[in-house]
Amino acid sequence: MPVETEALVDHIVELIRRSSCGLPDDVKEAIARAAEDEEAGSRAQNALRLVLRNVAEAEQGSTPTCQDTGTLIFHVEYGPEHRQRPLRGAIEAACREATAKQYLRPNAVDPVTGKNSGNNIGDGAPFIDFVERDEPGLHIALLQKGGGCENVSGQYSLPNGPLGAGRDLEGVRRVVLDAVHKAQGKGCAPGILGIGLGGDRMSSHLEAKMQLYRRLDDVNPDPDMAALEARLLREGNELGIGPMGFGGKTTLLGVKIGRRHRVPASYFVSIAYMCWASRRAALHIDADGVASHN
Amino acid sequence: MKRIQLPVDEATIRSLRVGDEVSISGVMVTARDAAHKYMIENPAEEMRDLLRDSIIYHCGPVVRQMDGEWQFVSAGPTTSIREEPYQATVIGKFQVRGVIGKGGMGPKTAAGCKEHGAVYLHAVGGLGTSIAKSVKRVRDVLKLEEFGSPEAMWVIEVEDFPAVVTIDANGDSLHEKIEAESAERLKRLLG
Numbered sequence: 292m293p294v295e296t297e298a299l300v301d302h303i304v305e306l307i308r309r310s311s312c313g314l315p316d317d318v319k320e321a322i323a324r325a326a327e328d329e330e331a332g333s334r335a336q337n338a339l340r341l342v343l344r345n346v347a348e349a350e351q352g353s354t355p356t357c358q359d360t361g362t363l364i365f366h367v368e369y370g371p372e373h374r375q376r377p378l379r380g381a382i383e384a385a386c387r388e389a390t391a392k393q394y395l396r397p398n399a400v401d402p403v404t405g406k407n408s409g410n411n412i413g414d415g416a417p418f419i420d421f422v423e424r425d426e427p428g429l430h431i432a433l434l435q436k437g438g439g440c441e442n443v444s445g446q447y448s449l450p451n452g453p454l455g456a457g458r459d460l461e462g463v464r465r466v467v468l469d470a471v472h473k474a475q476g477k478g479c480a481p482g483i484l485g486i487g488l489g490g491d492r493m494s495s496h497l498e499a500k501m502q503l504y505r506r507l508d509d510v511n512p513d514p515d516m517a518a519l520e521a522r523l524l525r526e527g528n529e530l531g532i533g534p535m536g537f538g539g540k541t542t543l544l545g546v547k548i549g550r551r552h553r554v555p556a557s558y559f560v561s562i563a564y565m566c567w568a569s570r571r572a573a574l575h576i577d578a579d580g581v582a583s584h585n
Numbered sequence: 586m587k588r589i590q591l592p593v594d595e596a597t598i599r600s601l602r603v604g605d606e607v608s609i610s611g612v613m614v615t616a617r618d619a620a621h622k623y624m625i626e627n628p629a630e631e632m633r634d635l636l637r638d639s640i641i642y643h644c645g646p647v648v649r650q651m652d653g654e655w656q657f658v659s660a661g662p663t664t665s666i667r668e669e670p671y672q673a674t675v676i677g678k679f680q681v682r683g684v685i686g687k688g689g690m691g692p693k694t695a696a697g698c699k700e701h702g703a704v705y706l707h708a709v710g711g712l713g714t715s716i717a718k719s720v721k722r723v724r725d726v727l728k729l730e731e732f733g734s735p736e737a738m739w740v741i742e743v744e745d746f747p748a749v750v751t752i753d754a755n756g757d758s759l760h761e762k763i764e765a766e767s768a769e770r771l772k773r774l775l776g
Binding site for chain 1: 661709735
């Protein structure tokens with residue numbers, strides 16, 4: 292028995308509340324560890340402690356961790372008993388309700404008229420990525436990507452002469468470190484990098500975004516990618532930009548890399564810079580309509 | 586941690602240095618894009634008493650109204666650089682002693698801080714809930730109808746609002762220093 296629409300909308304509102312008014316455990320743990328590592332009494336340590344206090348207060352009062360509740364990016368995997376259009380309807384209804392409950396700020400602005408729709412619904416908003424699967428049930432993941440960090444995200448085309456970056460993993464390393472330097476603290480460092488290698492301009496960016504659904508403590512199954520992720524995390528932190536660009540040891544909390552086949556003529560490296568307020572959560576509904584959150 | 590009580594005098598502000606951590610209490614006013622444009626293009630006489638020796642906060646808050654009283658729900662800083670064309674003029678015209686935001690500002694604002702005796706204060710981006718809690722009372726709101734709630738000018742009473750001085754009244758900038766140091770390290774990493 293698939294889940295009733297009304298119950299589904301309630302579950303998605305709860306998904307949004309959990310995502311927007313808190314932070315995933317792995318991200319909180321990474322920030323707590325970083326706060327310990329920073330020099331005692333430094334600006335960097337104080338900033339990270341303020342971040343941790345803010346997250347605790349947001350969770351306690353169900354108020355947004357950050358007032359920029361971001362672009363809403365949903366990833367939906369659905370079994371054969373579900374159809375896309377009703378699922379989209381349920382997600383939109385939940386976004387309206389979550390905005391009315393102030394879990395979300397009205398964040399959908401028409402680029403032509405400048406008018407804010409007032410409920411987070413608009414052309415292409417929220418973004419929903421649907422994947423059909425054989426297994427019954429439903430998995431809905433939500434990522435909230437703030438505007439400040441989106442503005443420092445970017446895309447490089449290899450080769451890049453000025454950076455001495457060729458079409459290989461060393462070239463990737465060079466452009467990613469350049470991007471971290473360019474961002475300074477402006478993306479609300481410490482950041483998490485989602486990186487997409489290859490693809491076309493569009494799919495490369497999509498792959499980069501999808502990497503941000505990964506837990507910080509997972510390990511890339513591809514050993515070459517795992518090694519590059521670890522190296523970029525270490526070297527990014529060696530830049531010394533620190534939380535908010537105040538200086539310090541913690542510039543990045545994580546680096547996650549994915550790949551897509553490219554045409555021979557193109558080699559894109561897309562970098563989705565996520566602020567420390569990396570808000571994501573997931574909802575699972577099994578074949579009997581029983582919901583669980585993580 | 587240095588305590589700043591608003592209104593604040595010019596000498597106190599000129600004694601602050603890049604890197605100082607401060608805790609601010611008193612009455613300040615939020616202003617972002619529409620508000621800055623308004624303050625430049627109009628006499629905005631009603632803003633003079635509010636802004637003299639006070640602070641402008643770059644913020645588009647999530648607000649709610651309870652029993653006729655406005656409350657801040659989530660109110661972290663927004664990116665400041667958008668106000669770079671206006672900020673120095675606004676500081677001079679209204680004798681503002683400081684601006685709070687995030688991401689830093691450019692040379693025009695730094696020159697304005699030096700000339701008029703003001704500082705740029707960097708809040709921690711993303712502290713939506715904590716900073717809203719430090720707003721003890723919303724005293725007034727200006728241009729709410731015309732600009733909408735994120736762009737309106739909210740007159741707020743804050744207590745222990747934490748920030749770091751990243752541009753001081755000497756015109757020194759922490760952002761320039763960190764950018765230059767990290768550029769050196771990047772050069773070494775790229776070999």
